[in-house]
Amino acid sequence: MLSFSFKYFRGLYIGLAFLFGVIFAGTFGYVYIEDYSMLEGFYMTLITVSTVGYGEVKPLTDDGKLFTSLLILSSFGTFAYVATSIGTSLLSGKYKDILKFYKLTKEISALEGHTIVCGYGNNGKAATESLQLYNRKFVVVERGAENLDFLKGQSNILYVAGNATDEDNIIQAGIKKADSLITTLPSDADNVFVCLTARQLNPNLKIITRATDLKSKSKLRLAGADNVIMPDHVGGNHMATLVTKPDVNEFLDLLSITNPHSVNLEEVVLDHVDQEISIRELVESMNMKIRIIGIKKESNEYVLSPDVDAKILKGEKLFVLGERKYIKELVAQFSD
Template identity: 45%
Template sequence: MRLFSLFKHKIYLAVILLVITLTIGVLGYKFIADYSWVDAMYMTVITITTVGFGEVVPLTPEAKIFTIILILLSVVIVGFAITVISEYILSRSSYNDLIHRKVQQEIDKMNDHIIVCGYGRNGQEAVQKLMAYNKQFVVIEMDTDIIEKYESDKNIHFVNGNANEDEILEKAGIDRASALLCALPEDADNLFIVLSARQLNSTLKIISRATAETSQKKLKLAGADNVIMPDRIGGDHMASLVVVPDLIEFLDNLSVVGEEDSINVEEIGFSQVCLDGKEATIKEINLRYRTGCTIIGYRSPSGKYIVNPEADMRIEKESKLIVIGRPEQIKKLHATFGI
């Protein structure tokens, strides 16, 4: 960035010198050669640019000497201006190419990352959540203006292009990714991306947004694991605030992400609570006594969810526990189990 700042100062200097030269030329031809203002401007421009047109009227000896001096002066200044502007354009292009190559090299090293298609409102919300959880991710965005606006954030890796194209998905490392989020505003675009992504990576977890009810089933058939309808969620949330306001406000205040001293809900896996690798019951791990957190949910290896599981339920391999607690209890949970 310091390089570009230096170039900008040189460009400003070149422009100032050109303006000064133009002013000297106009005033010189006006008062030395007794030209009109228009003729003086015309003679100055054709002299500085060395286009080779003839004089408006024959020059006096004094005007000829002035023209020689103006030509010599303008050759140096115009040459300087052209050099500075050319260097700035070439250096900026080279700098951008260097940055893009560096970003692509970092993407090529990623594994089990998340690909976010579209950096609009929904895409930005998704990225904020992923950043809060320290997840690796890549954003595919077609609008170069958006990329230029946000690419200064070193935590965001952009791939410029249309996510509908297999080549762009491959640049984002879809063969090594663990999940893909389709956050484009058009359902047709999301549908095409889901189809392409599922063909390129059969084990990929795909989550897509949808606007129309009819698109939900189509996206599922195309290979999406989950389909989110933001409008439905928003309307349902507003209605719930009328029907059961206290419950919804309580749930809204449960923090599942953010600073460590504000989290209330946590998800922990089998390997984190059963450090010896052996299956145990909820009672045997005694999470409540050891950390103060309460287990409110259990996800079996097959994906079945059980709310408020019994104490004698056995925690199987590849299962997960959903726990709730105050921030200090969650912090103790992290320390106890090394999360």
């Protein structure tokens, strides 16, 4: 925060430093040349640099008059520099920028259980759009000037301006209180570094990373990534299925979890279940139009297309197909 403030008000800080330097030099100059006390030297310096014209504390010697003349000339330059710095800051909107920065910092520091998105390129933007759709709190870490200009105009996106490979920036983004991190940097080496740093700072963090080279996949896993996504590979497979299985692919697109107006496929963790319950009992108890197409057991075993009489326990995860309003009802009733 201090470095940001100095960056924006460098001229003002330098001017104030000169001003205090003039007062310091003037005070000790009068003490040395005119044998004034410290208080007399300080008072004489103030009435001199402020040009109020109250008169000398004591009659000045020729050396004192020469010193006073130099002090007046130096104070003119210093005051002019400070005034120019303040005017420039006001006209350029720097005060507005730093106030916005303080507001951003305060909002980010209050977050907990949020997601950090490193990089705001095409993949990063797509990730944030999905997170916004689900009202998921997130912070973007981005250093590109063009993307930062865009983010500054978005009142609903929290961001940190800087390189995600810099540990200080992801700490500022709240890495220690976050529950997940998505790194979409174009360089696999940078993503490896981000994964290593993030895992060290927060061992319980869920880390999802982008990879460009297939050879980097194992390295990213070793660096601490829980999931490694290769956008080019995924995109290629998607295009191939449009040729080989066009209708299946279109059907899966209809189940897109990022479409709020259609049938959705989502996961729901059963947190509020006191005893085992069957799928039939669960669905009928809420009179909802949903279909449970899979279960992830506590043993990490997946049960696909479970029978309606299959039993489910607290803490198990359901894969639910249905309209969002019904899924929201299910989440409100059985999940945290």
